[in-house]
Amino acid sequence: MKLVFAGTPAVALPSLTALAxxxxxIVSVITRADAPLGRKRTLxxxxxxxxxLAHGYPVLKTNRLDxxxxxxxxARQPDLGVIVAYGGIVREPLLSVPRLGWINLHFSLLPRWRGASPVQRAIIAGDELIGAAVFQLVPELDAGAVFGSFSQPLGAHxxxxxxxDDLSHSGADLLLRVVSELAAGTALAVAQTGEATLAPKLLRDDARIDFNRPAASVHNHIRGVTPEPGAFxxxxxxxxxxxxxxxxxDQPNLPAGTIVQREKIVLVGTQSEPLVLLRVQPAGKTAMTANDWWRGVAAESVTTS
Structure with missing residues (x-):
């Protein structure tokens, strides 16, 4: 089939590679416009x-599918549109341009966590399972019938x-299978069932850590916003x-938000048992071990705010 592929970040690369x-x-690749990165804000x-571009595909850089x-x-006359983390919404009439419409590889177990940050929200919520699904794109957010999915334990760390990164590779295999089934006319889509939950984009303030919660909840929050937008x-x-x-x-409890060092271990208190700080990054400095940072603190304890 003739495919148009839409994606932007690194998690879309395994799918693009598999299809290539x-x-x-692949008759066209859509991605978002060049963005300013780094301290110099270089486009x-x-x-x-x-x-x-390395594959020689025509590239359309746009933040609006107008x-x-x-x-x-x-003009490319695609049979199918494929989306993996493009970062924009496909609406009519574009939704109906490909002969078979559009499919989307989404990193969640739909209908749980529809939206921009499904993996992050699943970790923060303490879900036991994570996975991916390939579904038919429809006007409603992430609500189309599912062609295929898989799940795996989310893990505690x-x-x-x-x-x-892990799901992007497993998801690429699933996506390629669904595309091949659509080409052969054997694909079967099943309507989503169950309660839908939303996973809106995480903003910087969503990454501010509240230590007045149990240690497991605080740990999940930090893991969920790492590396982006970055716990702080x-x-x-x-x-x-x-x-x-x-x-x-086996560490004694600490007041929530209090940081101390005990036997060369830097600890921060929560509502329950403390957590161990391993690596941190102070403002204006490079990443370092928590022990290196603590040497510069030169205090018996400090309190977060």
Missing amino acids: SSDHE TPSPVAYAA AEATETIR STSGILL TTVNGAVLKLLEVAPSV
């Missing part, structure tokens, strides 16, 4: 843009970054990023 290696023809193409984008895609708290009026934490073992 198949018998199907930088998306990971998908780099990969598509009339002009629709006509550009229509992985961050959202690690899980997204405030110590002595300055932002402290929390890059890596772990559960403690």
Whole structure:
């Protein structure tokens, strides 16, 4: 089939690679416009843009799938549109341009966690299972019938970054299977059932950590917002990023938000048992071990705010 592929971040690359290696023809790649990155805010193409250009595919960089984008895609006469984390909404008339419509690889067990941050929200909520689904795109958010899915244990230690990378590879295999079934006319879509939950995009303030909760809940929150938007708290009026934490073992409780060092272990108190701070990043400095940071604190204890 002739495919148009829409994606932007690195998690879309395994799917693009899988389709590029198949018998199907990618006639166009859509990705978001170059974005300013780094301290110098240099305009930088998306990971998908780099990969598509390396393959020699026509690339459409746009943040809006408007009339002009629709006509550009229509001219390619695609049989199927494929979306993996593009970061924009496909509406009519573009939704009906491909002969078979559009399918979307979404990193959740639909209808749970419809929206932009499904893996992050699943970790924060303490879900036991995570997975991915390929579904038919419809006007309603992530509500179309599902062609295929898989699930796996979420685990107690992985961050959202690690899980997204893992799911992006397993999801690429699922996506390729569904595309091939659609080409063969054997694909079967099943309507979503059960209660839908939403996973809106995480903003910076969603990553501020509240230690007045049980340790497991705090740990899930930190893992869920790592690496983006990045867990943080405030110590002595300055932002402290929390890059890596772990559960403690046999440590006495501390007041919630209080940080101390005991036997070369830096601990932060929660509503229950404390957590171990492993890696942090003070404002204006590079990432470092919590022990290195603590040496610069030069205090018996500090309290987050």
